[in-house]
Amino acid sequence: MHLIILEKDAQSKRDPHRKLNPTMKEVVMKEILKLLDLRIIYPISDSQWVSPIHLVPKKTRFTLVKNERDELVPTRVQNGWRMLERRTGNLYLCFLDGYLGYYQIVVAPEDQEKTTFTCPFGTFAYRRMPFGLCDALGTFQCCMMTIFSDMI
Template sequence: MSDETKSSREKAPKCELKPLPAGLKYAFLGEDETYHVVISSKLELLREGMLLKVLKDHRTAIGWTLSDIKGISPLVCTHQIFLEKDAKPVGQAQRRLNPTMKEVVQKEVLKLWDAGVIYPISDSKWVSPTQVVPKKSGVTVVENDNGEMVPTRVTIEW
């Protein structure tokens, strides 16, 4: 099991902390700046302490890694799509991906497979090509041509 798919109870997750908009700050529920949460930077110290105490007491209720998120057992709920008798699969060519996107897709598929979220089906003709789209990863502050600091939405993940 890779570090990304280990439960947060086994090992604190490694996360890249990104710049936050004004009014927000990072707080940590574990030692050595682990188990980060985003809170208001305008909280009074007493209220911030109370909030962090509640979050620390219930840290296991938060899904820090993919393996912390538990799905519904197939014994409880199974989804099926019923097709008409004469329905036939439509063949589509596999979409070409540049090497960077191909690596991103491969890592994501392996991560979901390791976590048991997806599984291989070797004999189905009913599959779809992968579609990769940019993920808006948040807001950062950059300086514009006039020397002003302007919040800007960045895309750094797929």
């Protein structure tokens, strides 16, 4: 489970959604419908933590990212799991590509509102850990180490 632990003086922030061109609107609509269908996100209307989405163009498609400035980063306490530092000195590395790997990890119910994002189609929060969330890499690595501990 992914926890979002904030610093004591953290301030909530509500940003409006950004305008999107018609092509980007279509991409966002499809992604929102897919995430709703998979129950990864849900509509929310009363969150104090609202960030606009940001689209990152890829060679073959667009990837939906929660926000551009990663607003929670300055107010987030990191959990200490650092994958790249831990690999030093290893002879072999193995990479597994889990299907939507980060989405397999639940965001703690009390922290879901802190993942709220807004777009022209509404305001939504994540039930599952999105890629790009502060310290998501550490949480994912910790889960993988726990799951595969008998093989490491």
